[in-house]
Amino acid sequence: MGRLASFPSLFEPYHNPVTIDEIRSCWLKLLEIISQLKREAKRQKTPISESELPILWIITPTASESIIASFGAVLKSDWLAGIYFLPESTRSAIIVVHQLPKTPETLWLRLLGRGKVQRQAIDEIEALSPENPLRSLSLEILLSLQKNLEIIENRDEEHRELIMRLAPLYQQDREKAKQEGIQQGLQQGLQQGLQQGEALLAIRLLKRRLGSLTTELETQISSLPITQLEDLGEALLDFESETDLINWLNQ
Numbered sequence: 001m002g003r004l005a006s007f008p009s010l011f012e013p014y015h016n017p018v019t020i021d022e023i024r025s026c027w028l029k030l031l032e033i034i035s036q037l038k039r040e041a042k043r044q045k046t047p048i049s050e051s052e053l054p055i056l057w058i059i060t061p062t063a064s065e066s067i068i069a070s071f072g073a074v075l076k077s078d079w080l081a082g083i084y085f086l087p088e089s090t091r092s093a094i095i096v097v098h099q100l101p102k103t104p105e106t107l108w109l110r111l112l113g114r115g116k117v118q119r120q121a122i123d124e125i126e127a128l129s130p131e132n133p134l135r136s137l138s139l140e141i142l143l144s145l146q147k148n149l150e151i152i153e154n155r156d157e158e159h160r161e162l163i164m165r166l167a168p169l170y171q172q173d174r175e176k177a178k179q180e181g182i183q184q185g186l187q188q189g190l191q192q193g194l195q196q197g198e199a200l201l202a203i204r205l206l207k208r209r210l211g212s213l214t215t216e217l218e219t220q221i222s223s224l225p226i227t228q229l230e231d232l233g234e235a236l237l238d239f240e241s242e243t244d245l246i247n248w249l250n251q
Contacts, residue, residue, distance in 0.1 A: 002105075008054040013112050018060035018094070020067060027092065030056040034091075056092040061114045063096045080106065108138065196222075198229035205233065210242050217242075220249055 004011075010033060012026045034053050041048040063084075073084035073094055082099030086092040097113040100106040102120065110121035128135040199222045206213060206221070213221075224232065232248070239245055 004057055008052060010054045010056045011059065012056065013059040015061070015112075015114070017062045017064070018058055018067070020070065023058060023067075023071065023094070026056055026058055027090070030054065030091065053091055056090075057095055058092065059095045059097060059109065059112055061097050061112070061117070063094060068094065068096075104134075107134070111138065191226075195226050195229070198226055198233070199224065202229050202232050202236065206236055206239070206245060209236060209239060210245065213242070213245075217245065217249075 010026075010030055012029075014022065037048060037053065068084055071086050071094070073086045075081065075083070076085055079085075080101060082096045082101075084094045084096065086094070095109060097109055098117050100109055102110070104124075107121055107124060110117055111125075112118075113121065125135055125138045128138075203213065203218055203221055221229075221232070235248055236245070239248070
């Protein structure tokens with residue numbers, strides 16, 4: 001997936017096997033985008049090279065051999081199995097998800113598959129450690145997919161099973177995020193409490209040494225971080241007047 005994203009790209013995923021007409025529709029969209037880019041480059045008087053034009057990646061769970069052959073699409077030795085490139089001038093490729101190798105690099109693409117292929121990809125996500133960032137990122141993709149499925153009026157049994165399968169994964173991820181939020185809040189609360197305690201102590205000692213302090217000075221002292229409050233606690237022993245405090249704060 002990272003290699004695909006290294007190029008200017010246009011992604012067109014299909015839940016069902018792509019048809020010839022759908023591929024042609026994708027081409028029309030690509031040609032329109034290329035035309036816009038070239039018009040903009042002409043207005044800006046900046047040339048645009050062929051390599052700067054987007055590549056169309058048509059993502060389909062399966063594709064018949066006849067459709068692949070009809071567009072002259074072929075495999076390339078330096079690319080994964082399942083990725084068929086159309087003639088170079090079309091700047092297009094067809095990714096057949098069910099033909100991709102089952103590796104971590106193809107996990108996100110295999111989530112767009114169907115049936116057994118998609119279920120195995122979800123199994124792989126579920127097996128990841130909760131601390132693995134790939135798990136959270138993958139669940140975000142699945143959440144987007146689930147939302148799209150939920151707006152389909154006539155969902156089939158496969159759609160309903162997928163939604164039910166994803167629900168506990170989302171719940172686990174939400175619980176983990178909730179616990180992390182609680183821990184972070186406790187840590188922030190502890191730090192805030194320590195800072196406030198140091199500030200009150202510094203203000204109390206300064207009042208004993210210098211007399212009353214202005215509201216502005218108390219506010220400024222209360223906003224100091226713990227390390228500076230600790231430094232102030234040592235420095236105030238040498239203060240003779242409010243001017244010494246102001247000079248220290250200005251430094």
